[in-house]
Each structure stands twice: as C-alpha cells, then as structure tokens.
Amino acid sequence: MIQEHGLEYVGLGKIDGPLVFVRRITDVGYNEVVEIIDREGHPRIGTVLDVSDEVAVVQILEGTDGLSNANTRVRFLGRPMRLPVSSEMLGRVFDGLGRPLDNCPMPFSGEERDIQGDPINPWSRQYPRDFIQTGLSAIDGMNTLVRGQKLPIFSGNGIPHNRVAAQIVRQAKLLQEDVQFTIIFCGMGVKNDVAQFFVRNFEETGVIGKVALFLSLANAPSVERLLTPRTALTLAEHLAFDLGMHVLVIMTDMTNYCESLREIGTARGEIPARKGYPGYLYSDLASIYERAGRVKGGEGSITQVPVLTMPNDDISHPVPDLTGYITEGQIVMDRELFQRSVYPPIAGLPSLSRLMKDGIGKGRTRDDHPTLASQLFAAYSKVKQIRGLAAVIGEEELAPLDKIYLHFGDEFEQKFLKQQEFEDRTITQTLELGWDVISILPKSELPRLSDEFLNQYYRQDVAERAANKQAGKSDSEAKKVAVPAQDAAKLESDQE
Amino acid sequence: MANSGARFCPRLEERSTVAENGQINPGAKNGIIARISGPIVDATGMRSAGMYEVVEVGSLRLVGEVIRVSGDVATIQVYEDTTGVKPGDVVLRTESPLVVRLGPGLLGSIYDGIQRPLDQIQKHSGAFIRRGEKVSPLDAEKKWLFKPLVKEGDAVGKGKPVGVVQETGSVEHRILPKPGECGTVVEIVPEGEYTVESRVARLKGESGAIYDVFMAHQWPVRNPRPILERRYADAPLITGQRVIDAFFPLARGGTAAIPGGFGTGKTMMQHALAKWSDADIIVYIGCGERGNEMTDVLTDFPKLIDPRSGRSLMERTVLVANTSNMPVAAREVSIYTGITMAEYYRDMGYDVAIMADSTSRWAEALRELAGRLEEMPAEEGFPAYLATRLAQFYERAGAVTTLGGGEGSVSIVGAVSPPGGDFSEPVTQHTRRFVRCFWALDTTLANARHYPSINWLTSYSEYAEDIRSWWEQREPSFPALREEAMEVLQLEARLQQIVKLVGPDVLPDTQRFVLIVAEIIKNGFLQQSSFDKVDTYTDPERQVFLLGLMMEFYRRGKAVIAAGSPVVRLHEMKAVRKLSVAKSTVPNGDKQAMADLRREVGEELEALEAEYQK
Numbered sequence A: 001m002i003q004e005h006g007l008e009y010v011g012l013g014k015i016d017g018p019l020v021f022v023r024r025i026t027d028v029g030y031n032e033v034v035e036i037i038d039r040e041g042h043p044r045i046g047t048v049l050d051v052s053d054e055v056a057v058v059q060i061l062e063g064t065d066g067l068s069n070a071n072t073r074v075r076f077l078g079r080p081m082r083l084p085v086s087s088e089m090l091g092r093v094f095d096g097l098g099r100p101l102d103n104c105p106m107p108f109s110g111e112e113r114d115i116q117g118d119p120i121n122p123w124s125r126q127y128p129r130d131f132i133q134t135g136l137s138a139i140d141g142m143n144t145l146v147r148g149q150k151l152p153i154f155s156g157n158g159i160p161h162n163r164v165a166a167q168i169v170r171q172a173k174l175l176q177e178d179v180q181f182t183i184i185f186c187g188m189g190v191k192n193d194v195a196q197f198f199v200r201n202f203e204e205t206g207v208i209g210k211v212a213l214f215l216s217l218a219n220a221p222s223v224e225r226l227l228t229p230r231t232a233l234t235l236a237e238h239l240a241f242d243l244g245m246h247v248l249v250i251m252t253d254m255t256n257y258c259e260s261l262r263e264i265g266t267a268r269g270e271i272p273a274r275k276g277y278p279g280y281l282y283s284d285l286a287s288i289y290e291r292a293g294r295v296k297g298g299e300g301s302i303t304q305v306p307v308l309t310m311p312n313d314d315i316s317h318p319v320p321d322l323t324g325y326i327t328e329g330q331i332v333m334d335r336e337l338f339q340r341s342v343y344p345p346i347a348g349l350p351s352l353s354r355l356m357k358d359g360i361g362k363g364r365t366r367d368d369h370p371t372l373a374s375q376l377f378a379a380y381s382k383v384k385q386i387r388g389l390a391a392v393i394g395e396e397e398l399a400p401l402d403k404i405y406l407h408f409g410d411e412f413e414q415k416f417l418k419q420q421e422f423e424d425r426t427i428t429q430t431l432e433l434g435w436d437v438i439s440i441l442p443k444s445e446l447p448r449l450s451d452e453f454l455n456q457y458y459r460q461d462v463a464e465r466a467a468n469k470q471a472g473k474s475d476s477e478a479k480k481v482a483v484p485a486q487d488a489a490k491l492e493s494d495q496e
Numbered sequence B: 001m002a003n004s005g006a007r008f009c010p011r012l013e014e015r016s017t018v019a020e021n022g023q024i025n026p027g028a029k030n031g032i033i034a035r036i037s038g039p040i041v042d043a044t045g046m047r048s049a050g051m052y053e054v055v056e057v058g059s060l061r062l063v064g065e066v067i068r069v070s071g072d073v074a075t076i077q078v079y080e081d082t083t084g085v086k087p088g089d090v091v092l093r094t095e096s097p098l099v100v101r102l103g104p105g106l107l108g109s110i111y112d113g114i115q116r117p118l119d120q121i122q123k124h125s126g127a128f129i130r131r132g133e134k135v136s137p138l139d140a141e142k143k144w145l146f147k148p149l150v151k152e153g154d155a156v157g158k159g160k161p162v163g164v165v166q167e168t169g170s171v172e173h174r175i176l177p178k179p180g181e182c183g184t185v186v187e188i189v190p191e192g193e194y195t196v197e198s199r200v201a202r203l204k205g206e207s208g209a210i211y212d213v214f215m216a217h218q219w220p221v222r223n224p225r226p227i228l229e230r231r232y233a234d235a236p237l238i239t240g241q242r243v244i245d246a247f248f249p250l251a252r253g254g255t256a257a258i259p260g261g262f263g264t265g266k267t268m269m270q271h272a273l274a275k276w277s278d279a280d281i282i283v284y285i286g287c288g289e290r291g292n293e294m295t296d297v298l299t300d301f302p303k304l305i306d307p308r309s310g311r312s313l314m315e316r317t318v319l320v321a322n323t324s325n326m327p328v329a330a331r332e333v334s335i336y337t338g339i340t341m342a343e344y345y346r347d348m349g350y351d352v353a354i355m356a357d358s359t360s361r362w363a364e365a366l367r368e369l370a371g372r373l374e375e376m377p378a379e380e381g382f383p384a385y386l387a388t389r390l391a392q393f394y395e396r397a398g399a400v401t402t403l404g405g406g407e408g409s410v411s412i413v414g415a416v417s418p419p420g421g422d423f424s425e426p427v428t429q430h431t432r433r434f435v436r437c438f439w440a441l442d443t444t445l446a447n448a449r450h451y452p453s454i455n456w457l458t459s460y461s462e463y464a465e466d467i468r469s470w471w472e473q474r475e476p477s478f479p480a481l482r483e484e485a486m487e488v489l490q491l492e493a494r495l496q497q498i499v500k501l502v503g504p505d506v507l508p509d510t511q512r513f514v515l516i517v518a519e520i521i522k523n524g525f526l527q528q529s530s531f532d533k534v535d536t537y538t539d540p541e542r543q544v545f546l547l548g549l550m551m552e553f554y555r556r557g558k559a560v561i562a563a564g565s566p567v568v569r570l571h572e573m574k575a576v577r578k579l580s581v582a583k584s585t586v587p588n589g590d591k592q593a594m595a596d597l598r599r600e601v602g603e604e605l606e607a608l609e610a611e612y613q614k
C-alpha cells in the first residue's frame, strides 16, 4: 500500500522500546508515516509522535525487535497514515494497518482515507432512534440498542462475552426495514481462536461475504493495535457515509488496545494519570468511540459494540470507567450470574442504554416498554437489597412481601434474562415475559406502571399464584413472627 | 475574507506577510516552528509575542494561542489537529488575544470551543470538521431591526444601552458600548435595519475621545467583563426539578456542582435545568462530551416551549460544543468562550445560567497540555494551578449590579466526572471548595433507576438559608415543609441501618410508618422522570402541593397510629399509590385535580381516624 517514497535517512539515533529516535532530519511533519527498512530489507511502518528541528520520535507499529541503529534506513513519507477504501474489502481479512492477511491481492480502490478521520460535526449528526432487535431480552427489554449507538460489553476473563457478541451479530435486525448489517470485526490482541470463533460464526450464518476483518492478534506487535480500530473505522465510515450501508462494528478487546497505549506512554516517559495509563486515554478512546453515529442527509450508520475485559472484574478500572464515560451506556457481564449458569450473564443493574429512551415506546416498540423496563430495574434492585438482608437474618425471617420479591428475582433471572444461545426472541415476546415476571409483585409495589398499563397487561393469575404460594408457606410461620400477618392481609387486599 | 472573519487575523489583507498567491512569507513579526508534540508547538523568533496572543500555525493556518514565552521561544497550544505541521513552518502573529464576538445572532447558535459556528463549518466542509476552517461567528449579512434608545446630545453612562434589537421572539438584545466606554451621543443612527458590522452610535467621552458603538463588539475570553458590584444572591433560580428546588436550591447567580460516575444522570440533569429553569438566557457548554448529546439539544430544544415566554427554548439558548473527539486545546478554552457570552447577556440585565458538561474534561485538557509542557504535576498528574483555574472560573458567577446599574446574574452549574465515581479525586475536591451547592449523584440510586440520583443525605446547598425569606414571602409553609420532609428522610436512613441487620419486623408501627412515608417521598417527590411530560417540570405551586399533602398524610397517619391503628391500615390505603403517582397524574396548575386528590386522601384518612377516635 505504500508506494511513494519521500525523504530517506540512514541510521537511527536511539531505539527505546517501541520508539526510535531519528536525528538530523528536515521537512518531517507531525504524525506522518515513516517506513523503517531493517538490515534484511523488510519495511516496518511507524508514525511521528514528536518532531523538532533536530529529532523525530517515531513509534514503530510493528515493533522494534531486531532493529539496529546502523544499517537501518528511514523513509519519511510526507503524509499521515492512510487506508485505501472500497466495498470490495468486505469478505476479506486484513491486518491492523489494512494489509491483506488472506493471501489475496489488495482490493482495487480509487480512494485513500486518512485513518485518523475528522471529527463528526455535532451539528451534522442525526440523533439515533431506530430500534435494533437483538433477540436477547436482557438487551432489547432493558438496555435497548439503537442504530448508530456505541454500546460496549464490559466483561471479565472467562465470561462468554464473545458468545454474546456473536449472538448479537447473528440476530441483530430492524423491525421496519429488511436491511442486513454490514459487519466489521476488529480484533486487538485477542487469540487466534477468538478470531476463528467469529469467522466460523459468520460463515455459519452466511454473512461472511458482508464482513471485513481487521486483526492484530495476540502474536502481532502490540503497537499495531493502536491503529487497528482506526483502520477498521475508516472503512466503516466509507461504507456508512459514502455508500449508505448500516455498519455494525465489533471491537475486541479494548483493554488490550489501552495497554498498548500505556506502553507507548511509558516509553515516552510521560506522566501517567491513573494506574499508569496516560492522561489522554479519555480523549484517545473518544476519538475511536465517537466515530459511531449517523449524519444528517446520509443513509448509513455506524453502530459500535466494543468489547472489553475489566481487570479483576473492576468496573472502576480506568479502561471500563473511561469507556463508560464516552459510550452511550454499557452491557455489563456479571460473574455471579455466569457461575449460576445464567446465559447471557447480563447484570441487571449496572447495565444501561442511554439511547433507549428515544428508540422505544409507542410506534417503535410498544407503549408500555419504557415504564415496564424502569419498573423491572427498580424491582430487581429491591431484590438485591433483600438478598443482602436474607444473607444476614436468614430467608425464613423475611417478611412475606420480601419473600415475594425474592421469588420475583429468581423468575426474572431464570425466565427473563436467561435464554438459549440460539433463541431469538421478538420484542413482543420479551415484553410479555417482562409482564409475566413483574406480575409476581402486587400492584401496590408497581408505582412506575400506570393504571392503564396495569389494566391492560398485569397478570392477575400470576399475582394470585405468587401470593397463595407465599400465604401457604407463611401459615406455619405466622405464629413465629408478629407483623407478617398484617402484611398478608394487605396482600389479600391487593388482589381485589 | 471580509472584515467579519477578522477575528483571528485583524486586517489580514493589509499584512505584508501574506503574498497575493496566499502563500505566507516569514515576516519580521512571525515565528518559525521548532517543535511539534501533539497540540503543543514551540516557535522561535517570538520574543515580542504576548501571553495568550492568538497565532496561526503552519500552511493551514491553524488557530493557536501563546501559553508561554521564554526568551525567543513561544509555546503555543493549537486548537486544531497538528498532523503534518513541520519544524520550519511559519507562525503568523495576530497581536490580539483570543476574543469572542458579541452581538445579535448568538442566541440559537451552536459554536465550537473557539466560537466558530458549526452550521457554517458544515456548509464549508460537510459532516466532518476539516482543519483550518475560518468562519465568522456572527452572520455578517443578516440585517437586524435596530431601535435607538438615545438621541443626539444625550449622555450615555457606562454599560447603558444605546438601542435595542429584538434578537429572538423571547429576547431583546440591548446594544451596549464596550465596557468602560461612555459619553455624550454625537451620532446615532435612525431606527432601521443594520448588520453586526454597522456602527450605530458615536459617543464623545469626557476627555474628548470618540467611541464608536457597533452592533457587535469583541471581548477577550480570559478576562471577566467588569461589573459595578456584586450583590447578595437571595433569590432562587426555580428549576422545576423538585429535589433541587425543595431540598438543595440554587440561587440566581449561584454556583453548583453535579459530581457523579458515568451514567448517573449529570447530563440529563443539565438538560433539564437548561430546559426548565427560569433563567432568561442559557449557555450550554458541551465540553469534551458526546456529540449525540449536543444533537439531542439541537433537535429537542427548538420543539420545546418555554413555559414563561411561550416561545421555543432554543430562542434563549446558546450552545458551545467541543465534543470529546474535537481538539483538546479548544476544549480548554470552550469554558471561557461560554462564560464570556454569559457575562455579555448579564450585562444587559439578564439572569443567565451556564451548564458546563463536564468540568472534569476541561481539567483533563489542562492536565494533558501541562503534561506536554513537561510541567511538574501535583495530584494525579493535574497541574498545581488546577485549583486556581477552577476558582477563577466559578468566581465569574454571581448576582451583580451591572456597569449600567441594572441587575443581572450568571449562575454556573458544572458537571464533574470523577474517575471511578470516587469523590476524593482532585477535581471534585477542589470544585467543592468553590461551589455552594453540591448535588452528589449516587451510582446505587442510578442503578435502581431512581432519577435524578441526587443523594439526599450527602448533597447540600448553602443557599437554602439565603433564599428562605424569598420563599416565606410566596409560600410561607414551604421552608417548614422541606425541613419536616428532610427529617423523615434522615430518620428513614437511620432506621434502614437497623432493618439491614434484623429486618423491618422488629420496628414498632410508628417507625414502620416512617419507612412508608419515606418511600412515598422518594417515589412521589424526589424521583422525577425527564421522559414524562407532566413529571418533567413541576412548578413551585405544585411542589408545595405535593410535599404538603405527603406531610399531611404523615402527620395524620402518625396520630392515628398513636390512637391505636395498625400501620398496615395506612399502608393498604389507596392514598399511598395516589401520592406516589400524583407527580405524573396531577398537572401543573390543574386546581381541580389537586382539590380532588386532596379530598380523596383526606376522606380515606378521616374514615380511619373515625374508627380509632373512641
């Protein structure tokens, strides 16, 4: 991809980790591409991080292993990193710099794009509103994804986030339109089997022809990862905003990306902010995530589903933390649910979709959706509290209403959250399931649901069964505890 | 480029440094770039450059600002991406500090951090912002109907308007001389249509100096605009947000911080304040945050009607958007651009409210730039002057007597985004020292979808006392109601400690009733959904009504329990649900619905009271 040759120098000043220092240079621009030709004549690509009239600091994207000071030639190409873009790149596999990895020639392209990209003008954005049905109740019902959103998956080591991501890719569709997503898969520092898992998935669902893969796997030099998401998004922008496609970008694993950034920062001797990560991590991540969206007058869209693993499952670690501050919500995987074999193990409370509000409701999903979701969240958070209490005083000692909450919590996890890996639920199925479980609670516990919705959807029979089950149990307990008898009376009155 | 574009390059045409072919020749006053590191550029030959002087960097003439001069070398922060800039490139000096242009046409506009109108940029460079765009902040062609307020021979005091322009349906723009300029009118144009470039008056000062008054003027962003004196902030800014107005009120001219981890609702709160607070003008600064959030404002506000003026909310709003993916140096300055515009409207005698989302991103911009400058860091890599800069920013808020003798105010609401949601970090800690209202957002509440997730135990407002008499004049019962309700909430928090250990059953009925009432206050008063048309804005009258009725339920309930009623009789009342949902079933000003609810709740209570009277 690099043909034109600019200024050439022989010999490096200093090599330090992923950085090389080139001295006595002229006419070198900030951020321009550098080609370093090692003793064997192999070129390696780098970019200029800092330049003065004496020295240029260059980060070598393919690592500095085996480079020596002498006998190395350096070419400054006089332009920033670019990617030739075309729709023919679909169905192909590339490395982090956009060079084919599948032994086929570089697709023909009439156009090269600066991979850094320009920021989307906020004035030109089109607010995302189109509901994407993923077929997963935990997402569609509670944390809805919309077209043009950036919604990451926060996971932990060993948790099946890849299976969830693959299921999203497999099932994602729009209700109104019959357009398929074009998929860009961007792998950073992940193992080959992860890449293979996705490829197999794409093949099985027959979408592989609509997928472009950009891979900087675990065995590739770590610095290359810094460009991988940018290369991938440059193609995404072309497909979405020039060709009007709806592009879904999966980026995994952003934690690996951030580690490479930390490595460069450390090599440059920068003052770190938290946990050794550079102070500009936020801005740097934003320059990736903000490339999602839609633009006015344009047909296409870029929807991002970045995946990251939280070191030690710690959501306050800088990588998930700063990601959460930029993205439009997050799908958080929960180790406890995973251990209790709830698939998908999507945590009820910390997960959030900020664009949900405009993508759901009347005319989009169903009018009861917003308040139902809100009520499910509120009730489930109460379940968490009561479970905490039960752990202290024992489940037996709980008030009857609290026990009903526990029952609701179990059903919510087992019936609503849990589903099969190949189970594709419609939004109506999801909402009906939501009513099935929320109706376990008496109406008086549902202040967020309007009378109108309660009349229309509330399952009286479910409520009665739950209350009877509880009452049956508490008969024997009634003598033991003084107050619950009154609560039971209250429950009866609720059923009227 | 017309004069209007001269913001960054005064009298460009006259400068010998730009040859006819547009090429830049190094001139005596210009510098040569020696080093580029991201947004920071060093240039030599800049001995005479001033601090904060605006320069243009390289062949694309990227806008930058001098932030350090040391001998011959000036360090420049560049407001645009420096890719491709080379050592040896020219730095053009403008000999002017960074200014904003102030005049009719600001309202309804959206600007980037250095006041370039984003809609105009879109015309030039499409949906993606190209570098080196030079666009005039105010439309130079647009004609405004100017009505003079003075005639020849009149004396115009400092800060007094010479005329007015109806800028939008809801805002009258008063045309002021530059701060400090005053004198006798020697020339005034007749009523008619003029552009922002037009001179509308000439004043002759005492010393004989002549001052030209234009429809628009410039002001350096880093200098606060002068005022006559500060006033005591004793009137509340009514926000229509119940938890704020009732429990943690903000004064007109006050300062507030909204700290909270990601997704706790800072932006939603600021959007709500920008929509519903009764300020005359809103300046909304999106500083290092999401693009879509600005789009949201741009699509939402024009459709929303200001309950006071009956006009679109966009007519009183100025947006400054320097989103997270836009250059970091411009993020640093966006805060100043915004506040200078706010001060300008304040000087016309308006109450202005600024939303800055997020001040943490601004502090991080400072940190990033300081890092590039290799300055000694203090805590967590932030420069030692972080606290000073924060103080200077919040100091620009205040209720004031303007130069012209009128009353105006600037209130600042700053979002703070602490890493990991941990309030002990430097930005939150320093901000706390300079603001008097602290709306602490709580991740646990947010996770339970209790919005706004303002924690009622850790938040505070020092204005509550200052504005007490304002409330006492209008709603005499309100201050007492607020205290009573707060006591219930605090009592509940203590009781919850016990409940956590042993469950609620051991509590006596009076205390279990406290839990029930606290639940009603939380569901029916503190929680406020921005998505519910009725709920989203609650006028003071309705706030008093809701809280009043809840407290009445509490008082009478307590009494009837004391008379022997079991608590469950109160818990099973229809009133519990009715009070919890009244926020969205009883609209503002609906006297009938209020009376009905009061009667229904009253009847239910009476029935129970009758039972236990004997």
Ligand SMILES: Nc1ncnc2c1ncn2[C@@H]1O[C@H](COP(=O)(O)OP(=O)(O)OP(=O)(O)O)[C@@H](O)[C@H]1O
Binding pocket: A324, A325, A326, A353, A354, A355, A357, B260, B261, B262, B263, B264, B265, B266, B267, B268, B269, B289, B417, B451, B452, B453, B528, B529, B530, B531
């Ligand atoms: N008053 C409210 N009513 C209803 N929903 C709300 C309210 N406040 C917040 N939310 C919900 O919380 C979500 C997150 O809010 P918001 O975007 O304001 O968070 P934030 O604190 O600004 O986060 P960040 O720091 O990441 O920008 C919203 O998308 C919305 O779903």
Ligand SMILES: [Mg+2]
Binding pocket: B266, B267, B268, B289, B357
């Ligand atoms: Mg926000």
